[in-house]
Amino acid sequence: xxxxxxxxxxxxxxxxxxxxxxxxxxxxxxxxxxxxxxxxxxxxxxxxxxxxxxxxxxxxxxxxxxxxxxxxxxxxxxxxxxxxxxxxxxxxxxxxxxxxxxxxxxxxxxxxxxxxxxxxxxxxxxxxxxxxxxxxxxxxxxxxxxxxxxxxxxxxxxxxxxxxxxxxxxxxxxxxxxxxxxxxxxxxxxxxxxxxxxxxxxxxxxxxxxxxxxxxxxxxxxxxxxxxxxxxxxxxxxxxxxxxxxxxxxxxxxxxxxxxxxxxxxxxxxxxxxxxxxxxxxxxxxxxxxxxxxxxxxx
Amino acid sequence: xxxxxxxxxxxxxxxxxxxxxxxxxxxxxxxxxxxxxxxxxxxxxxxxxxxxxxxxxxxxxxxxxxxxxxxxxxxxxxxxxxxxxxxxxxxxxxxxxxxxxxxxxxxxxxxxxxxxxxxxxxxxxxxxxxxxxxxxxxxxxxxxxxxxxxxxxxxxxxxxxxxxxxxxxxxxxxxxxxxxxxxxxxxxxxxxxxxxxxxxxxxxxxxxxxxxxxxxxxxxxxxxxxxxxxxxxxxxxxxxxxxxxxxxxxxxxxxxxxxxxxxxx
Numbered sequence: 001x002x003x004x005x006x007x008x009x010x011x012x013x014x015x016x017x018x019x020x021x022x023x024x025x026x027x028x029x030x031x032x033x034x035x036x037x038x039x040x041x042x043x044x045x046x047x048x049x050x051x052x053x054x055x056x057x058x059x060x061x062x063x064x065x066x067x068x069x070x071x072x073x074x075x076x077x078x079x080x081x082x083x084x085x086x087x088x089x090x091x092x093x094x095x096x097x098x099x100x101x102x103x104x105x106x107x108x109x110x111x112x113x114x115x116x117x118x119x120x121x122x123x124x125x126x127x128x129x130x131x132x133x134x135x136x137x138x139x140x141x142x143x144x145x146x147x148x149x150x151x152x153x154x155x156x157x158x159x160x161x162x163x164x165x166x167x168x169x170x171x172x173x174x175x176x177x178x179x180x181x182x183x184x185x186x187x188x189x190x191x192x193x194x195x196x197x198x199x200x201x202x203x204x205x206x207x208x209x210x211x212x213x214x215x216x217x218x219x220x221x222x223x224x225x226x227x228x229x230x231x232x233x234x235x236x237x238x239x240x241x242x243x244x245x246x247x248x249x250x251x252x253x254x255x256x257x258x259x260x261x262x263x264x265x266x267x268x269x270x271x272x273x274x275x276x277x278x279x280x281x282x283x284x285x286x287x288x289x290x291x292x293x294x295x296x297x298x299x
Numbered sequence: 300x301x302x303x304x305x306x307x308x309x310x311x312x313x314x315x316x317x318x319x320x321x322x323x324x325x326x327x328x329x330x331x332x333x334x335x336x337x338x339x340x341x342x343x344x345x346x347x348x349x350x351x352x353x354x355x356x357x358x359x360x361x362x363x364x365x366x367x368x369x370x371x372x373x374x375x376x377x378x379x380x381x382x383x384x385x386x387x388x389x390x391x392x393x394x395x396x397x398x399x400x401x402x403x404x405x406x407x408x409x410x411x412x413x414x415x416x417x418x419x420x421x422x423x424x425x426x427x428x429x430x431x432x433x434x435x436x437x438x439x440x441x442x443x444x445x446x447x448x449x450x451x452x453x454x455x456x457x458x459x460x461x462x463x464x465x466x467x468x469x470x471x472x473x474x475x476x477x478x479x480x481x482x483x484x485x486x487x488x489x490x491x492x493x494x495x496x497x498x499x500x501x502x503x504x505x506x507x508x509x510x511x512x513x514x515x516x517x518x519x520x521x522x523x524x525x526x527x528x529x530x531x532x533x534x535x536x537x538x539x540x541x542x543x544x545x546x547x548x549x550x551x552x553x554x555x556x557x558x559x560x561x562x563x564x
Binding site: 165168171175181182184187188189239293 | 354377386395404406
């Protein structure tokens, strides 16, 4: 029984970290109605930038204190997010969904190439930002990095919820998420709001990179987390900030349960397939996800 | 002069011309009504004033739109709102997934004077006493009349000087329409607002207005003050349904007569 709950805890923590990546999808989608397929690569870019300001800088004799390196990473992510939005997605506003989808695919390939060009193809170890090891909570062993990541996800979710419902900037973004023309009629700059959303999405992805990769191997392959988090975002509802961690919990727990009990019977296939199977099943019943915005129609 | 449109042309997609040399003047403190059949160009006129044409691939291609002497044709919509021009769009465009309070607060997003925003919220509740119990309700699930209150309240939260209303009575029961126009009249008086109103309910709109314009085919074909409009035979027949058509013997005659409106002659 203890083993079962240990698995559940592990799944919940991993799921909440998926939720963190999913939030970065949601923040961008709400404002721009774009599902950024390259969000995994954006996360890896954030991780490489952090590596540059820590290990990379130390390698050439610049010892940058960690808080400064983190601030520099946030700054670099801001510039990166604005650049992607301005140069690729802003000119495509009003174009068909297929055009935007293909732009996302192109961005994904472009970022992979660019990362290889700048940082090379070899794997490297990501800086240790969060404490390693496990802590004992009663009879359970909990990975401290994942625990901090999960707590961070929950705090960030609540902070973003308050931001989107209470602050002036957040309400502007919420208005843009609802309807661009109405937002314009109220004097909201839709372009600025979309720009802010991209910056926010990029910074959240970088935060997810810190949680996921602290002390781990950093390589382009990590970008696959984007495709693991996308079903979480879709399942939670593409407009729902609070839906993302909840869907993450669901997917994370199902994934570890499948990994523990079904993978031995399916040559390890079940845990990889299950998140997508659950996503398709839920979307068939609720196309807008568990907590997404249902279209309100008045007759 | 508060707002002036001088010989304004509006073209959509570079090819579809909707406004042709439109001339309108709105004096400070007036309520001006814009009447016309569907497709006459009324909403386009409003969107040209509130700088919302770009969102629909339209633009002012000729003429000038000035507000208090400043050229606002093809301006940035946020600048137009900052200048004091706020439009309530047609079709009950509440932010459907936000609460009523959040809708109202979005209206005040350009303002940093927190105390005054709070006072204005109270003023909105005073104009629309039905709103306070609904503040935490999701706006998309309100009734049509409640939505219209939210929309006008939201616009008031931006502290407009010129309030533009596009068909506020659309789809509302007659009793609600009457209450709505009474409230709009009260807001205009108490806030000292200038109001530009597009409305299909011509009788109610003309009764409230100081001045009015009739549009057809993207042009202003008639204008005058309230008495002039109410006394005009064509306005009486085509907008107020008061005489003429009912006495004519057949639809064919009516059709023939309608082709020969005096203002087109």
